[in-house]
Amino acid sequence: MHFDQKETANLITRMSGTDPKKCMKCGKCSASCPSFDEMEYHPHQFVSMVVKGDVERLLASKSITKCLTCFACVQRCPRGVEPANLIEAVRVTALRQQGTCYLSPDDVPAIVDDQIPQQALVSAFRKYRK
Amino acid sequence: MTYSYYPGCTLKTKAKDLDHYGRLCAEALGITLEEIEEWQCCGAVYPLAQDEIATRLSSVRTLMAARDKGQALVTLCSACHHVLTRVNNDMAGNDNIRTKANNYLQPAVPYAGETRVLHYLQMLKECVGFDELAKKVVNPLKGRKIGAYYGCMILRPAKEMAFDDPENPTIIEEFIKALGAEAVVYPMRNECCGGYVTVKDADLAKKRVAKIMHSAKDKGAEELITACPLCLYNLQANAGADAVPVTYITELLAEALGLK
Numbered sequence: 001m002h003f004d005q006k007e008t009a010n011l012i013t014r015m016s017g018t019d020p021k022k023c024m025k026c027g028k029c030s031a032s033c034p035s036f037d038e039m040e041y042h043p044h045q046f047v048s049m050v051v052k053g054d055v056e057r058l059l060a061s062k063s064i065t066k067c068l069t070c071f072a073c074v075q076r077c078p079r080g081v082e083p084a085n086l087i088e089a090v091r092v093t094a095l096r097q098q099g100t101c102y103l104s105p106d107d108v109p110a111i112v113d114d115q116i117p118q119q120a121l122v123s124a125f126r127k128y129r130k
Numbered sequence: 131m132t133y134s135y136y137p138g139c140t141l142k143t144k145a146k147d148l149d150h151y152g153r154l155c156a157e158a159l160g161i162t163l164e165e166i167e168e169w170q171c172c173g174a175v176y177p178l179a180q181d182e183i184a185t186r187l188s189s190v191r192t193l194m195a196a197r198d199k200g201q202a203l204v205t206l207c208s209a210c211h212h213v214l215t216r217v218n219n220d221m222a223g224n225d226n227i228r229t230k231a232n233n234y235l236q237p238a239v240p241y242a243g244e245t246r247v248l249h250y251l252q253m254l255k256e257c258v259g260f261d262e263l264a265k266k267v268v269n270p271l272k273g274r275k276i277g278a279y280y281g282c283m284i285l286r287p288a289k290e291m292a293f294d295d296p297e298n299p300t301i302i303e304e305f306i307k308a309l310g311a312e313a314v315v316y317p318m319r320n321e322c323c324g325g326y327v328t329v330k331d332a333d334l335a336k337k338r339v340a341k342i343m344h345s346a347k348d349k350g351a352e353e354l355i356t357a358c359p360l361c362l363y364n365l366q367a368n369a370g371a372d373a374v375p376v377t378y379i380t381e382l383l384a385e386a387l388g389l390k
Contacts, residue, residue: 014180015179015180015181016178016179016180017178017180034321034322034324034338035327035334038331038334065327065330065331066327066331066334068282068322068324068325068326068327068338069175069178069282069325070282070286070321070322070325071282071286071287072282072286072321072322074286074287075285075286075287075288075296075297082287084178085178088178088179089178089179092179092182102330103329103330108329111329111330112329113367115144115363115366115367116144116328116329116363116367117140117143117144117145117359117360117362117363118139118140118143118144118171119138119139119140119174119207119209119326119359119360120325120326120328120329120360120363121329122139122171122173122174122175123174123175123209123325123326123329123360124326124327124329124330126173126174126175126177126185127175127326128330
């Protein structure tokens, strides 16, 4: 299937409901990110790569599964760029276009204990699977 | 005062204490919580993608049920509160989402975000007041050093949640002081516990929790309280050597009111 990076980047931007071009590259998003060390591409890179239309690498990266959606970047961005919304839009696009799923119901019994709250499983399935 | 009440999936299962003591204390304080009938799970995470409509519908149904009863909607779980508040904001201010959600649901009266969504702590502050609450305490928690763990969901993004100062919140500390205990302020109280990522990557949550516990202990906290079942789980299951006990806000309230 033909993959148009620019077109996909535009789709991601529309889906995110935010304007990454407002970024002034202060780096507060990545400085605030609790998953910074876990990510190959950091929040500020998601912002700049979506602007450049360089999204294929983001779609293939494990970084989209490491965002905790804690909204620290959203809260602390002085320009209202909302990096978490962009990361989510990349993740949703990967799930929709590639049918990738990072969590299967069959995985669950082996990886959870009997105290895990339903909230964790519902959230994880919403984030990792379509 | 009567409110609509949305417990959410986890309060009926793993977080029964959060629900049970929340109801018990509300009743003792003269507040009636009427559970929404046939409520559905809110989805636990707010759908950030603007074109995700179906995943917002269960929240819209809950919000409409409260609107139809003419009541404000109270939640205890931080995640439910987050999702319901933000979907309500969408229904009030986002034409595209409001139109599509109403087209899906075809309610007798279209919904446009009329319901007021309140967290249990806000309800306590508004309806009872922390000064009044302090007078109703029969078992003051004197000498206890308690840290508030806010986590993410009830605070951020502040322009939508409108709950408290997102970087220097005070409501849980006011609550702790009203119950007679010492509120310990520590830097990591509004930083993420790891959330749902623990399902696939417990090590990530362990690193987060180690920092939170270290921060809390360093400032002298001997116990923590939270309103979020997933925070409680991570703080307990993924804690290392620095662990302090963690309970729900409503358990502490019940203890102080002599109900536990």
